[in-house]
Amino acid sequence: MGPIRIEPAKLLEEALATQRKLGAALQTLRGLDDVDFGVTAKEAIYREDKLVVYRFKGERPPTAKVPILIVYALVNRPYMVDLQDDRSLVKNLLARGEDVYLIDWGYPDGADRWLTLDDYINGYIDRSVDAVARHAGVKRINLLGICQGGAFSLCYAATHAEKVRNLITMVTPVDFHTPDNMLSNWTREMDVDLFVDTLGNVPADLMNLCYLMLKPVRLNQQKYIGLVDILDNKAELENFLRMEKWIFDSPDQAGEAFRQFIKDFYQGNKLVRGGLKIGPHEVHLGNITMPVLNIFAEQDHLVPPSASRVLGEHVGTDDYTQVAFRGGHIGIYVSGRAQREVPGTIHEWLAARSR
Amino acid sequence: MGESPNPDWMNQWQAWSRQYAHAWQDLARNATAAPQPAAPAPWPQAFEQWARAFAPSSAGPGETVDRLIDSARSYATFMQSMLAAAADNPQAAATPWSEALRQAIPGLAGGVFQHPAAQAWQGMQQQGSAGLAQLLGAFGGLPPVPAMPPADLGELKSWLHLPSFGVMREHQERYQKLALAWVEYQEQLGRYNQLMLAASRRGFELFEAKLAEHEPPGLQIDSLRALYDLWVDAAEEGYAEVALSPAFREAYGALVNAQMRVRALVQQEAERVSGDLGMPTRSELNSIGERLQALRREVRARGGAGADAGLADEVAALRAEFATLKASVKHASPGGPVDDGVKLRRASDEPGAAARPRKSPRGSGERAAAATASGNFASRIEEFASASLGAPRKRAPRATGKPAAGSRKTKR
Numbered sequence: 001m002g003p004i005r006i007e008p009a010k011l012l013e014e015a016l017a018t019q020r021k022l023g024a025a026l027q028t029l030r031g032l033d034d035v036d037f038g039v040t041a042k043e044a045i046y047r048e049d050k051l052v053v054y055r056f057k058g059e060r061p062p063t064a065k066v067p068i069l070i071v072y073a074l075v076n077r078p079y080m081v082d083l084q085d086d087r088s089l090v091k092n093l094l095a096r097g098e099d100v101y102l103i104d105w106g107y108p109d110g111a112d113r114w115l116t117l118d119d120y121i122n123g124y125i126d127r128s129v130d131a132v133a134r135h136a137g138v139k140r141i142n143l144l145g146i147c148q149g150g151a152f153s154l155c156y157a158a159t160h161a162e163k164v165r166n167l168i169t170m171v172t173p174v175d176f177h178t179p180d181n182m183l184s185n186w187t188r189e190m191d192v193d194l195f196v197d198t199l200g201n202v203p204a205d206l207m208n209l210c211y212l213m214l215k216p217v218r219l220n221q222q223k224y225i226g227l228v229d230i231l232d233n234k235a236e237l238e239n240f241l242r243m244e245k246w247i248f249d250s251p252d253q254a255g256e257a258f259r260q261f262i263k264d265f266y267q268g269n270k271l272v273r274g275g276l277k278i279g280p281h282e283v284h285l286g287n288i289t290m291p292v293l294n295i296f297a298e299q300d301h302l303v304p305p306s307a308s309r310v311l312g313e314h315v316g317t318d319d320y321t322q323v324a325f326r327g328g329h330i331g332i333y334v335s336g337r338a339q340r341e342v343p344g345t346i347h348e349w350l351a352a353r354s355r
Numbered sequence: 356m357g358e359s360p361n362p363d364w365m366n367q368w369q370a371w372s373r374q375y376a377h378a379w380q381d382l383a384r385n386a387t388a389a390p391q392p393a394a395p396a397p398w399p400q401a402f403e404q405w406a407r408a409f410a411p412s413s414a415g416p417g418e419t420v421d422r423l424i425d426s427a428r429s430y431a432t433f434m435q436s437m438l439a440a441a442a443d444n445p446q447a448a449a450t451p452w453s454e455a456l457r458q459a460i461p462g463l464a465g466g467v468f469q470h471p472a473a474q475a476w477q478g479m480q481q482q483g484s485a486g487l488a489q490l491l492g493a494f495g496g497l498p499p500v501p502a503m504p505p506a507d508l509g510e511l512k513s514w515l516h517l518p519s520f521g522v523m524r525e526h527q528e529r530y531q532k533l534a535l536a537w538v539e540y541q542e543q544l545g546r547y548n549q550l551m552l553a554a555s556r557r558g559f560e561l562f563e564a565k566l567a568e569h570e571p572p573g574l575q576i577d578s579l580r581a582l583y584d585l586w587v588d589a590a591e592e593g594y595a596e597v598a599l600s601p602a603f604r605e606a607y608g609a610l611v612n613a614q615m616r617v618r619a620l621v622q623q624e625a626e627r628v629s630g631d632l633g634m635p636t637r638s639e640l641n642s643i644g645e646r647l648q649a650l651r652r653e654v655r656a657r658g659g660a661g662a663d664a665g666l667a668d669e670v671a672a673l674r675a676e677f678a679t680l681k682a683s684v685k686h687a688s689p690g691g692p693v694d695d696g697v698k699l700r701r702a703s704d705e706p707g708a709a710a711r712p713r714k715s716p717r718g719s720g721e722r723a724a725a726a727t728a729s730g731n732f733a734s735r736i737e738e739f740a741s742a743s744l745g746a747p748r749k750r751a752p753r754a755t756g757k758p759a760a761g762s763r764k765t766k767r
Contacts, residue, residue, distance in 0.1 A: 002570065002575070003566040003567060003568075003569035003570045003574075003575055003576060004566070004569070004575060004576045004582060005575040005576070005577055006437070006576065006577055006578060006579060006582070007577070008371075009367075009371065010577065010578065011437060011438060011579055012371045012372075012374070012375055012438065014434075014578060014579045014580065015375055015434045015438060015579070016374070016375060016378055018430070018431075018434065019375075019378045019379065019382055020378075022382060022405065022427055023381070023382045023405075025423070026408050029420065110640070110644065111644060111647075113641070113644055113645075114644055114645050114647075114648035114649075115648065119648075119652070123655075179599065180599065182595070182598055182599055185598070185599055185600075185603065185604045185607075186598075186603075186604065186607050186608075187608075188604055188608065189604055189605055189607065189608020189609065189612075190607075190608050190611050190612065191608075191611075191612045191615070194612060194615045194616065194619065195611065195612075195615050197619070198615045198618045198619045198622065199615075199618070200637075200641070213598075214598075215591055216591075216594060217587050217590045217591055217594070218587055218591055220422070220426075221425075221426045221429055221587075222426075222583075222584070222587045223426075224419075224422045224423050224425070224426030224427070225426050225427070225429075225430045225583070227419075227423055227426070228423070228426075228427060228430070240419075241419060244419050
C-alpha cells in the first residue's frame with residue numbers, strides 16, 4: 001500500500017470544489033468594500049519632518065501612570081499593531097489601562113537619503129521620547145520596540161537609560177549571526193557600499209521581494225491557493241486583503257541608515273560583539289539596567305528565536321523576563337492567540353513594576 | 356498495477372470527467388458572458404478565459420488578483436496532472452502518483468525558472484528602476500544581450516577585454532566595461548539558478564522521504580490539498596538548506612554585487628547623457644541632499660530644540676539663584692538701595708570689579724550688560740528669560756541700513 005490513497009471520486013470532488021470557489025471569486029472581489037486599517041482613534045502630539053508621534057485614545061482614560069511608546073521598524077508600516085478591531089495590540093493595551101503612543105516614521109523619499117542611524121536613534125527617537133514624556137508629565141517612559149525598532153530601542157535604552165523606565169522588545173534581533181538567520185546569510189557577502197551608492201534609498205519593492213524569498217513557495221504560492229478557500233467569504237477575504245496591504249505597503253529605506261544597519265548589525269553583529277557606535281554614543285547592552293521584557297515568536301522566519309533569546313545574556317539588568325510566543329513574526333500581532341496572550345503579558349509585567 | 360479496470364467504474368469516471376470539463380466551461384462562461392462553443396473547451400483555455408475576466412479595470416486589488424490567478428493556475432495544473440494519473444490508473448493504490456507529481460511540481464519538470472525564488476529574482480531585476488535590459492539599451496548603447504551558455508559567456512568576456520584605440524577609445528572602453536559587467540552578471544545569475552535547481556531537487560528528495568512516512572495504514576494522504584501541503588513543506592525545507600549554506604551566501608552576494616555594478620555603470624552613462632543635455636544629474640542632487648542633511652545636523656546641534664532646553668535650564672538655575680538671594684537678603688539687615696525687596700549690589704561696588712571682565716549670559720550680549728548697568732537684577736532675569744524662551748517680544752525692525760527711530764543699535 002502506497003502513501004497516497006486518494007479516491008478518484010474524492011479527487012474529482014475536490015477539484016470541482018476548487019472550481020466552484022474560483023467561480024465565486026469574481027463576484028466576491030467586485031463586491032468588496034475598501035479595506036480600512038488602523039482602527040483606534042488617535043491624536044498627533046509631535047511632528048518632525050515625516051515623523052508623527054500619535055497618542056491612542058481608549059474608551060476610558062488610562063490608569064497607567066507611565067506611558068508606552070511603540071517604536072516600530074522602518075521596513076513596514078506601524079499599523080500592524082492596530083490592524084483591525086479584533087486584531088489590535090494597541091486596543092487591547094488601552095483596554096487594560098495602558099497609555100499608548102506610537103512613532104509613525106512615514107515614507108522616506110529622496111530628501112531622507114542621508115538620514116543616518118544617529119539621526120533616527122539619537123535624533124528622532126530621542127525627541128519623540130521627550131515629546132511623550134512632556135505630554136504625559138513624566139520624566140521616564142516605557143519603550144516598546146518591535147523588530148528593527150526593537151534593535152533601535154536597545155541602542156537607545158543603552159545610551160539614554162535615564163529616559164527609559166522599562167524596556168519591552170518584541171521579535172527583536174540581537175545576535176545577527178545565528179546559523180538559522182537567512183537574511184543574515186544573504187547579506188554577509190553583499191557590498192553594501194556599492195548597493196547604497198547605486199540605489200540611494202532602497203526601494204520597498206526590493207525589500208518585499210527579499211522577504212518573499214525567505215519562504216518562496218509558501219509566500220508566493222501556497223498562501224494564494226489558501227486564498228481560494230475563502231473566495232466566497234467576504235469577511236475573511238477582507239481580512240486577507242488587509243494583511244496583504246500591510247505586507248506590501250512598505251516604505252523605501254533611507255540609504256545611509258540602511259548602509260549602517262547592514263554593516264554594523266547584519267555583517268558586523270556589533271550589538272553583541274561590541275564596537276557599535278551610534279553617533280557620539282558607544283552602545284553597550286550591559287548599560288541597559290532598567291527592567292527588560294523580551295518577547296519573541298517561536299516560528300519566526302524573519303527573526304529566528306535564537307537571534308532574540310540571547311538578549312538576557314547581554315543586558316546589564318537583574319530584572320530580565322523572556323516570553324516565547326507560539327506563533328510567527330506576524331502572528332504575534334494578529335493571531336487570535338496573540339490577542340489573548342500578548343497584551344495581557346505586557347500589561348501584567350508593567351503593572352508589577354509600577355507598584 | 357496489472358489489474359483490469361472495472362468497466363462500471365470506468366463509465367463513472369468518464370461521467371465525472373465530463374462534469375469536470377463542463378465545470379471549467381461554466382466557469383469561463385460565467386466570467387465573460389461570451390458565447391461558448393457547444394463542446395467543452397480544454398481546461399487551460401477555459402482557465403485563461405476565466406482569468407481574463409479579472410482585467411485591471413474589473414477588480415480592485417490588482418496585485419492580489421494577479422497572484423491569485425498565478426497560484427490558481429499552478430494548482431489547477433497540479434490537479435489536472437493528478438486527475439490524468441488517476442484516469443490512466445483508476446485503481447487508486449496503483450496510481451503512479453510519484454511520476455505525476457514530478458510532472459506537476461514547479462522546478463522539476465518545467466525547468467528552473469518555475470521555482471518561485473528564481474521567479475522572484477527575475478522580478479528583482481525590474482525593481483527600483485527600469486529593468487536592466489531596457490536601461491542597457493537606453494543608455495549603454497548596447498543591443499539586448501541574449502541568454503548564453505557559460506562557455507559562450509567566457510568567449511564573449513575575452514573579446515570585451517580587448518584594448519580600444521583612436522578618437523573614440525574612451526567611449527569604446529566605457530561600453531566594453533559595461534558589457535563586461537553585464538556578462539559577469541549573467542554568469543552570477545547562472546550560478547544562482549543552479550542553486551535554485553539544487554533546491555528543487557532537494558525539495559523533491561525530502562518530499563519522497565516525507566511520503567514514505569505516510570505508508571503505514573491509517574497515515575495515508577487522502578486529499579489533493581494534503582498532498583500539495585506536504586510538497587510545500589518539503590520544498591521549503593529543501594530551499595532553506597540551500598539558502599542557509601555558505602555556497603548560497605557567496606553566490607547571492609556575488610549576484611547582488613554584479614547587478615549593482617551593472618546599474619552603477621548604466622547610471623554613469625545616464626549622468627553623461629544628462630550632462631551633455633544640460634540637465635541636472637543624480638550625483639548633483641545627491642551632493643545637495645548630503646550637504647543639506649549635514650547643515651540640518653549642524654543647525655540642530657547649535658541652536659535647535661536641544662539648545663532651547665539648555666537655555667531653559669540655565670534660566671531655571673538663575674531663577675533659583677535669584678530666589679535664594681532674595682531670601683537671604685530678606686534675612687539680612689536692610690540698607691542701601693533696594694529694588695523689589697533685594698538690596699542691589701552694583702558691579703562697580705565689588706572689589707576689583709574694574710579689572711575683572713564681566714561674564715554675560717549666553718546670547719544676552721550687550722542687552723545683559725545694559726541691564727547690569729541699570730542695576731536692576733530682577734529685570735535682567737526677566738528680560739533674559741523672555742529672550743531665551745521666546746516669550747512675546749517686539750519683532751526686530753527690518754534692516755534698512757539706518758537705525759529705526761527709538762531703537763538702539765546692538766552688536767552681537
